[in-house]
Amino acid sequence: xxxxxxxxxxxxLAIICGGGALPFAVADAxxxxxxxxxxxxxxxxxxxxxVARYPHYFIDIGRYGRFHRQAKAAGCxxxxxxxxxxxxxxxxxxxxxxxxxELPSIIRMFRGGDNHLLSILARLFEKRGFRFVGxxxxxxxxxxxxxxxxxxxxxxxxxxxxxxxxxxxSALGPFDVGQGLVVAENYVLAIEAAEGTDQMLAxxxxxxxxxxxxxxxxxxxxxxxxxxxxxxxxxxxxxxPATVAGAARAxxxxxxxxxxxxxxxxxxxxxxAADRAGIFVTGIAPDERGP
Amino acid sequence: xxxxxxxxxxxxLAIICGGGALPFAVADAxxxxxxxxxxxxxxxxxxxxxVARYPHYFIDIGRYGRFHRQAKAAGCxxxxxxxxxxxxxxxxxxxxxxxxxELPSIIRMFRGGDNHLLSILARLFEKRGFRFVGxxxxxxxxxxxxxxxxxxxxxxxxxxxxxxxxxxxSALGPFDVGQGLVVAENYVLAIEAAEGTDQMLAxxxxxxxxxxxxxxxxxxxxxxxxxxxxxxxxxxxxxxPATVAGAARAxxxxxxxxxxxxxxxxxxxxxxAADRAGIFVTGIAPDERGP
Numbered sequence: 001x002x003x004x005x006x007x008x009x010x011x012x013l014a015i016i017c018g019g020g021a022l023p024f025a026v027a028d029a030x031x032x033x034x035x036x037x038x039x040x041x042x043x044x045x046x047x048x049x050x051v052a053r054y055p056h057y058f059i060d061i062g063r064y065g066r067f068h069r070q071a072k073a074a075g076c077x078x079x080x081x082x083x084x085x086x087x088x089x090x091x092x093x094x095x096x097x098x099x100x101x102e103l104p105s106i107i108r109m110f111r112g113g114d115n116h117l118l119s120i121l122a123r124l125f126e127k128r129g130f131r132f133v134g135x136x137x138x139x140x141x142x143x144x145x146x147x148x149x150x151x152x153x154x155x156x157x158x159x160x161x162x163x164x165x166x167x168x169x170s171a172l173g174p175f176d177v178g179q180g181l182v183v184a185e186n187y188v189l190a191i192e193a194a195e196g197t198d199q200m201l202a203x204x205x206x207x208x209x210x211x212x213x214x215x216x217x218x219x220x221x222x223x224x225x226x227x228x229x230x231x232x233x234x235x236x237x238x239x240x241p242a243t244v245a246g247a248a249r250a251x252x253x254x255x256x257x258x259x260x261x262x263x264x265x266x267x268x269x270x271x272x273a274a275d276r277a278g279i280f281v282t283g284i285a286p287d288e289r290g291p
Numbered sequence: 292x293x294x295x296x297x298x299x300x301x302x303x304l305a306i307i308c309g310g311g312a313l314p315f316a317v318a319d320a321x322x323x324x325x326x327x328x329x330x331x332x333x334x335x336x337x338x339x340x341x342v343a344r345y346p347h348y349f350i351d352i353g354r355y356g357r358f359h360r361q362a363k364a365a366g367c368x369x370x371x372x373x374x375x376x377x378x379x380x381x382x383x384x385x386x387x388x389x390x391x392x393e394l395p396s397i398i399r400m401f402r403g404g405d406n407h408l409l410s411i412l413a414r415l416f417e418k419r420g421f422r423f424v425g426x427x428x429x430x431x432x433x434x435x436x437x438x439x440x441x442x443x444x445x446x447x448x449x450x451x452x453x454x455x456x457x458x459x460x461s462a463l464g465p466f467d468v469g470q471g472l473v474v475a476e477n478y479v480l481a482i483e484a485a486e487g488t489d490q491m492l493a494x495x496x497x498x499x500x501x502x503x504x505x506x507x508x509x510x511x512x513x514x515x516x517x518x519x520x521x522x523x524x525x526x527x528x529x530x531x532p533a534t535v536a537g538a539a540r541a542x543x544x545x546x547x548x549x550x551x552x553x554x555x556x557x558x559x560x561x562x563x564a565a566d567r568a569g570i571f572v573t574g575i576a577p578d579e580r581g582p
Contacts, residue, residue, distance in 0.1 A: 177479035188468035191482040
């Protein structure tokens with residue numbers, strides 16, 4: 001993985017913001033390095049108050065032309081796309097003329113998996129002279145470190161569960177599915193697909209409530225790894241305090257994500273939340289990834 | 292797969308019944324062949340009215356000794372175990388003396404996947420001279436045939452989704468997880484683990500309601516295949532009218548299950564329900580199973 005120093009780009013960094021705290025963590029890290037940022041929050045996905053601290057232009061899905069003009073006028077060449085994305089229904093999008101010209105590509109985006117969607121989106125922007133960079137390239141401090149954040153460490157049994165989870169996710173790698181799953185005592189309780197991590201964790205909490213999880217409260221690990229085919233510029237798995245809260249409600253022992261290949265927006269908050277919940281949050285080191 | 296003719300056994304066939312219509316479909320098929328059956332419905336899982344038509348003894352999880360005595364006294368040697376199973380919490384089970392002597396084995400059953408659980412259970416019974424037979428061996432008419440039940444057939448796009456589903460489930464085969472998933476336009480929307488098929492289908496319906504499924508209503512297939520490691524004597528995937536209703540609510544085009552390796556309790560009802568819902572239900576032929 002090559003790293004693009006924040007100051008290697010030309011002009012301010014354009015950050016297309018989805019929901020959650022991640023876009024602001026990236027913006028703050030880039031600003032700390034002395035580079036200007038301009039935020040392009042997607043209307044309806046981003047808290048207007050949180051974005052008010054930064055130079056920004058709200059954007060709308062489908063209004064590609066306007067974004068293009070604003071970003072060019074602001075002197076942006078490098079683009080970061082980060083934050084929670086809600087998949088809009090194609091029929092709900094109102095396109096401007098410039099977006100309409102790209103409609104065949106856009107319609108193709110709405111078929112197939114996320115990797116497919118994002119790679120078409122990237123080509124769309126790159127045709128117009130923008131350059132997509134990964135949030136972790138301009139702000140490497142948002143990447144998960146090796147080992148535990150917070151005080152708790154995984155037990156030997158938790159490590160077995162982590163190894164099994166990594167093996168299952170590796171088997172799913174070729175299929176553009178499954179960035180996450182829950183394993184408890186070697187048994188796969190849930191695999192994440194379109195529903196996302198938070199809903200998967202809520203499902204485990206529900207199954208526990210119904211007595212349909214055999215393993216005791218305090219066993220089981222949420223394991224997240226990036227898909228092998230994933231374009232890491234805009235689709236790294238991410239965890240935050242909400243993930244910790246969800247894992248705790250699901251009665252898990254902890255969370256394991258691939259070190260260096262997952263984003264932790266607020267590591268201090270995540271560690272504190274994990275300590276309060278009595279669970280571990282750990283970055284899987286390369287030697288734990290199995291054969 | 293060898294077939295055990297119903298009359299090859301000694302004495303009446305003991306059917307340990309979980310929930311749903313399947314145990315009765317098996318019992319009726321065996322009776323049609325001229326063999327007696329004795330049902331052992333698990334208390335709380337089986338409708339007492341439905342079971343009243345058959346000779347039966349209610350049983351309780353953990354009261355292994357009593358079951359053993361009753362089945363022996365009735366002259367049963369062959370056991371079929373069929374129907375919906377609710378996983379009890381170990382702490383909720385009250386054991387009798389004979390079951391307590393097997394406690395180390397029973398505790399091992401509560402760790403690991405379902406295959407593991409069932410193979411230990413089978414050894415427990417076989418040690419006492421019982422013989423486990425598959426429901427599909429004594430009642431082969433309950434197995435899914437090749438091709439469509441009902442009027443609708445999968446389209447070319449549906450067949451692509453089926454092939455992808457079979458490929459993903461094959462990749463998961465080694466891990467004792469995932470007998471089912473939903474693929475729509477080549478994108479895996481959901482993978483089944485501990486929650487079961489019905490809840491997975493309800494999840495898709497919910498994601499559609501939230502606008503989080505990109506593909507249109509009427510696209511997508513529920514694909515079910517047996518796990519490669521599965522002991523088919525007591526853990527074949529099954530579909531029934533409730534599966535059809537769930538797939539219809541999830542806005543799917545249809546259901547595809549491996550022909551000869553999945554149980555259809557009530558094929559006429561399933562076909563009629565599929566026709567009413569406008570979806571297909573098809574048995575995947577060997578040549579469609581991919582490389």
